[in-house]
Amino acid sequence: MSFLQVKGLTKRFGGITAVNDVSFSVRRNEIVGLIGPNGAGKSTLVQMLMRAQNPDSGKIYFHGEDITRLNNWQAVHRGIAGSFQCTRPFRRLPVIANVMVPCTVRRTGKKEVKTSTQIQAIEIMKKVGIPHLAKTLAAKLSQGDLKRLEIARALATCPDLMILDEPFGGLNPGEIEMLSQLIKDLRAGGCSDSPLDSGGLSMIIIEHKLSELMKIVDRVVVLCFGEIIAEGTPAEVTQNEKVIEAYIGKEGI
Amino acid sequence: MRIGNITDYLKKEIFPVPTRVMAFVGLAALVAFPLIMDQPHILRLMIMIFIFSIFAASWDLISAYTGQVVLGHALFFGVSAYTCAMLNTHFNMSPVMTIPIGAVVAVAAGLIAGFPALRLKGIYLGLTTMAMPVVLVAVIEYMRSYTGGEQGIIGIEQLATSRVHFYYIALLLMVVSIAVLMKITRSKIGLIFQAIRDDEIAARASGVNTTYYKLLSFSLSGLFAGLAGGLYAHFMRVIGPSVFEFSFSFEPIIWTIFGGGASIVGPVIGVFILLPVVEMLHVHLGDNATLIYYLILVIVVVFAPGGVLRLINRYTEKVCPECMTVNAFPRRQCRVCSAKLSAVNGE
Ligand SMILES: Nc1ncnc2c1ncn2[C@@H]1O[C@H](COP(=O)(O)OP(=O)(O)OP(=O)(O)O)[C@@H](O)[C@H]1O
Ligand SMILES: [Mg+2]
Numbered sequence: 342m343s344f345l346q347v348k349g350l351t352k353r354f355g356g357i358t359a360v361n362d363v364s365f366s367v368r369r370n371e372i373v374g375l376i377g378p379n380g381a382g383k384s385t386l387v388q389m390l391m392r393a394q395n396p397d398s399g400k401i402y403f404h405g406e407d408i409t410r411l412n413n414w415q416a417v418h419r420g421i422a423g424s425f426q427c428t429r430p431f432r433r434l435p436v437i438a439n440v441m442v443p444c445t446v447r448r449t450g451k452k453e454v455k456t457s458t459q460i461q462a463i464e465i466m467k468k469v470g471i472p473h474l475a476k477t478l479a480a481k482l483s484q485g486d487l488k489r490l491e492i493a494r495a496l497a498t499c500p501d502l503m504i505l506d507e508p509f510g511g512l513n514p515g516e517i518e519m520l521s522q523l524i525k526d527l528r529a530g531g532c533s534d535s536p537l538d539s540g541g542l543s544m545i546i547i548e549h550k551l552s553e554l555m556k557i558v559d560r561v562v563v564l565c566f567g568e569i570i571a572e573g574t575p576a577e578v579t580q581n582e583k584v585i586e587a588y589i590g591k592e593g594i
Numbered sequence: 595m596r597i598g599n600i601t602d603y604l605k606k607e608i609f610p611v612p613t614r615v616m617a618f619v620g621l622a623a624l625v626a627f628p629l630i631m632d633q634p635h636i637l638r639l640m641i642m643i644f645i646f647s648i649f650a651a652s653w654d655l656i657s658a659y660t661g662q663v664v665l666g667h668a669l670f671f672g673v674s675a676y677t678c679a680m681l682n683t684h685f686n687m688s689p690v691m692t693i694p695i696g697a698v699v700a701v702a703a704g705l706i707a708g709f710p711a712l713r714l715k716g717i718y719l720g721l722t723t724m725a726m727p728v729v730l731v732a733v734i735e736y737m738r739s740y741t742g743g744e745q746g747i748i749g750i751e752q753l754a755t756s757r758v759h760f761y762y763i764a765l766l767l768m769v770v771s772i773a774v775l776m777k778i779t780r781s782k783i784g785l786i787f788q789a790i791r792d793d794e795i796a797a798r799a800s801g802v803n804t805t806y807y808k809l810l811s812f813s814l815s816g817l818f819a820g821l822a823g824g825l826y827a828h829f830m831r832v833i834g835p836s837v838f839e840f841s842f843s844f845e846p847i848i849w850t851i852f853g854g855g856a857s858i859v860g861p862v863i864g865v866f867i868l869l870p871v872v873e874m875l876h877v878h879l880g881d882n883a884t885l886i887y888y889l890i891l892v893i894v895v896v897f898a899p900g901g902v903l904r905l906i907n908r909y910t911e912k913v914c915p916e917c918m919t920v921n922a923f924p925r926r927q928c929r930v931c932s933a934k935l936s937a938v939n940g941e
Contacts, residue, residue: 393799417801425799431792434785442789443800445782458782476915498801 343402344369344543345502350399352385359385361567362399367502372528372544374554374575377564378588383547384426386564387504390545391423392416403502418448423504424491430479436490437462437475443497462497469493470519484511489520504545509553517550521557551589555579563588610929611920612910624765628758637757641829643869644764646849648771649822650861653846656815658855659779661791662711662808663720668727668842669707670816674700674823675833679747680740689753693824700820701813708812712805727838734835746834753828764825771818775858778814787811852894854901863902
């Protein structure tokens with residue numbers, strides 16, 4: 342039984358087929374990079390996985406369960422969490438309250454240690470590197486901090502699969518370095534008080550900053566005009582003729 | 595021991611914070627008020643203030659806290675008022691029974707009104723909710739044999755034997771309602787309501803069952819608006835379709851904006867100031883009262899966009915940047931964690 346399995350997913354917007362008959366799977370503890378040119382359908386695809394958008398056809402299986410028709414919040418409780426490409430903070434709440442929201446509603450496992458949501462939120466903010474911003478209103482954050490808040494909030498749901506849509510957008514090289522390290526740590530350790538026994542978590546990361554992305558992913562899926570044109574290890578994909586032509590360009594990454 | 599705890603609490607949590615001292619003194623004054631003032635029309639005004647405070651705070655919960663634009667709040671108030679009136683006059687049910695039943699019916703109305711909110715947002719939801727009381731007026735007209743049609747219902751039983759008695763009942767119910775609403779807004783539920791207000795999609799992506807929480811907010815808001823409506827019916831002893839008028843839906847909005855939204859206390863302050871102001875304006879200015887009233891509102895909204903409460907807070911207290919404790923304005927150091935407080939208010 343596969344961890345995440347996507348079969349023939351299709352999504353149309355009027356005349357545009359944003360995602361066209363896409364099938365792929367993600368294994369437990371795997372980090373998959375999702376790349377492709379602008380408008381390739383990457384965000385649309387992951388929004389469907391998060392259950393924030395409905396596919397026109399196709400199926401999504403998570404832990405063997407058909408989740409194609411679930412709500413967004415139900416998917417979160419099954420263990421899929423995602424961040425939005427355009428950050429969506431709770432603007433009139435301080436950062437800590439933003440992170441506490443998923444903590445208050447998250448599924449509780451047998452193993453969960455009873456700590457207050459406040460303490461849980463602080464732990465997560467520390468992991469992501471924004472504890473000093475706890476009392477700042479989310480509306481006042483910089484783009485880089487918003488990205489990190491978005492990740493903190495996704496992490497606070499205690500996911501098994503975390504989907505990040507351009508997490509490096511608006512971050513400076515130092516911050517990217519930090520976030521890359523965090524992603525690697527998360528894969529190794531997962532959410533510290535995760536109700537699941539596995540420990541580590543899987544990730545799907547959409548990113549245009551390929552050189553940084555390739556350092557942290559196990560496998561890359563390349564999307565172009567809504568279809569998968571290549572799939573493989575970072576090395577395989579960067580040498581793939583079709584990918585070079587459609588996206589990377591001759592000069593490489 | 596008990597007494598010791600209370601004085602300890604007063605010393606630690608009430609006296610160091612000016613606004614809490616004000617609330618404390620204000621409450622004491624309200625308790626003592628009927629002892630020194632027995633003019634019936636003043637007591638009547640005070641009772642109205644208590645009833646409408648509950649009503650205004652219930653709008654604050656659904657709209658300012660949860661972000662669901664309700665422009666037909668009279669629905670909950672009126673539905674409960676009519677339920678009480680009909681149960682009392684047709685079935686001789688005592689007010690002790692009718693008021694809770696009226697509030698429950700208002701909860702049901704809240705759930706029905708909440709349904710469009712699962713699909714609609716902002717002004718579209720506002721217009722839908724605005725239409726609901728209008729529908730109710732038609733229903734009342736249609737079922738005139740039960741509802742009295744345009745004439746309304748007269749001869750509703752008083753909840754209390756004397757006006758002073760009613761005063762204390764209304765005061766108690768207001769204090770309890772406000773306390774419960776504040777407790778709710780400061781709980782996890784309140785946090786989720788605010789998350790839904792700020793970004794519903796993000797709330798859902800955080801695992802919030804937004805359908806459930808939106809309907810919860812509508813029911814709670816309906817409950818308290820219904821309580822207010824029931825008290826109103828049993829105080830006025832006569833009600834008519836006018837309880838579904840637009841003005842009844844807009845007043846809570848005005849009170850909340852004037853006092854300061856998303857605070858529960860703000861709308862209460864709004865009612866305590868605006869109701870007497872309206873009364874005075876009418877006595878002294880007659881027909882010009884409405885004009886002056888709206889002029890005052892516009893001035894306040896322009897110069898104190900956060901409402902009166904924000905204004906009071908800004909000049910009386912400071913929030914510690916470290917531990918979020920509320921301090922009196924003149925303090926330089928936090929009373930709990932001793933962190934330095936800036937000279938100007940940080941907001
Ligand atoms: N809500 C929508 N309504 C109509 N068209 C949409 C909508 N969302 C996406 N599209 C279209 O679907 C296609 C895929 O968009 P998508 O945002 O998934 O691309 P992307 O790969 O994430 O691009 P980028 O790298 O720029 O983020 C685009 O042509 C876009 O215009
Ligand atoms: Mg995108």
